[in-house]
């Protein structure tokens with residue numbers, strides 16, 4: 518699937534799906550496969566495009582002293598050097614803003630999200646840019662991005678860690694990612710879950726079939742809703 522320049526796609530008025538991959542596996546990845554299945558259905562419509570952001574082949578930098586100083590400086594007082602330090606963050610935020618819908622592929626790693634996805638989150642969650650902060654307000658934070666449909670496709674080695682499972686309380690990925698997406702204004706994501714990848718038995722087969730059906734349904738519903746909204 519070809520990556521497109523987000524600015525160009527927007528200029529042509531294309532309906533854009535942003536696909537964010539965070540699996541460490543380039544091949545055999547369940548989350549990549551399901552996210553690309555969604556993308557293929559989206560892209561099958563006339564005028565619908567896909568942007569792919571691969572956080573593993575191109576990991577966002579971790580935030581450091583210079584980034585934090587620049588991000589928290591009054592935008593009026595930012596230097597050229599600040600602008601350069603924040604450029605990657607700015608590009609990732611604009612890419613997100615250019616999308617009509619987003620699909621995020623996320624494996625469960627060590628009870629949470631992969632480091633490359635956390636690095637991405639740290640780049641796109643920025644005070645005064647994607648969330649506002651007013652310590653004197655009754656609720657001191659609010660999101661600055663417009664809500665848009667977000668689907669998160671996740672896979673875990675042990676299905677008991679997924680929602681409804683006996684070990685659900687040890688899954689810190691789902692509450693964390695759900696909260697942070699809402700925090701910047703995108704709204705609550707829809708989760709598609711696969712479990713038992715490490716068991717490889719009938720439970721995995723059933724989870725995969727259910728996830729494929731959910732992906733197909735969501736891709737059709739969201740692309741239809743997007744075409745109606747922007748027609």
Ligand SMILES: Cc1cc2nc3c(=O)[nH]c(=O)nc-3n(C[C@H](O)[C@H](O)[C@H](O)COP(=O)(O)O)c2cc1C
Nearest residue numbers: 540546547548624625626627628672673674675714
């Ligand atoms: C570094 C690493 C950490 C993992 N940690 C967990 C874990 O905490 N719990 C779990 O159930 N599975 C864990 N797994 C298994 C993955 O969640 C599982 O293989 C999943 O299918 C990976 O997504 P992918 O198929 O898209 O690569 C881990 C796998 C790796 C490589």
